[in-house]
Amino acid sequence: MNRWPVPPSVPDVTAAQPAALLWSNGSTGASITVCDTTSGWYVVTLTDDTLCMASDSVFVNVVDVHCGNNGNKVAVCHIPPGNPANAHTICISANGVPAHLAHGCLLGACEPVAADSIASDDDLQLVVSPNPMSEVASVRVRSTTAQRVRITVVDALGRRSHVLMDADMSAGEERIIPLDVQQIPVGTSVAWVEAMGRNSRRMHPVMLMR
Numbered sequence: 001m002n003r004w005p006v007p008p009s010v011p012d013v014t015a016a017q018p019a020a021l022l023w024s025n026g027s028t029g030a031s032i033t034v035c036d037t038t039s040g041w042y043v044v045t046l047t048d049d050t051l052c053m054a055s056d057s058v059f060v061n062v063v064d065v066h067c068g069n070n071g072n073k074v075a076v077c078h079i080p081p082g083n084p085a086n087a088h089t090i091c092i093s094a095n096g097v098p099a100h101l102a103h104g105c106l107l108g109a110c111e112p113v114a115a116d117s118i119a120s121d122d123d124l125q126l127v128v129s130p131n132p133m134s135e136v137a138s139v140r141v142r143s144t145t146a147q148r149v150r151i152t153v154v155d156a157l158g159r160r161s162h163v164l165m166d167a168d169m170s171a172g173e174e175r176i177i178p179l180d181v182q183q184i185p186v187g188t189s190v191a192w193v194e195a196m197g198r199n200s201r202r203m204h205p206v207m208l209m210r
Contacts, residue, residue, distance in 0.1 A: 077106040149197050
């Protein structure tokens with residue numbers, strides 16, 4: 001059983017007719033449904049009747065949530081009502097998952113990210129803390145090279161909603177940008193923070209405790 005912080009589908013795409021669509025997996029449909037065992041990107045390119053082209057992408061994040069001695073149970077991040085700071089991981093039967101999700105729990109283990117931990121050795125490094133977040137969090141970005149960096153909030157369909165930063169960064173510079181729950185799309189329990197530099201693209205899942 002897996003959780004999908006970014007659902008493996010995108011909205012229908014329309015353009016001047018006839019329009020040709022081509023996905024990175026070879027599909028030519030207006031939408032695709034996938035069931036992956038590893039995380040990865042899907043890119044779609046649209047070409048309309050004037051030969052204008054546009055591309056977009058969606059990231060499918062796959063997380064194994066099996067737990068228990070026989071791997072037949074489900075790991076859930078249990079968020080006690082009224083006490084979200086006491087979130088902890090539990091291992092339950094599959095039958096109990098819907099009830100827990102209905103109360104605001106999340107699939108998978110609770111994995112808060114340490115505020116002083118940046119998990120990348122590339123030229124663009126990104127971390128969000130606390131995670132899961134409640135009202136506010138901090139987006140910490142570090143650039144090891146001089147480049148322009150754009151940081152946005154991405155919703156569950158891969159659409160970029162809020163721009164948190166769009167600025168030049170010098171080599172070795174680090175910035176901390178506030179992230180407010182109001183900047184997270186309404187009605188979702190998981191969003192993404194995306195950082196794009198000259199040569200790098202980083203995506204960080206953000207889990208919400210509503």
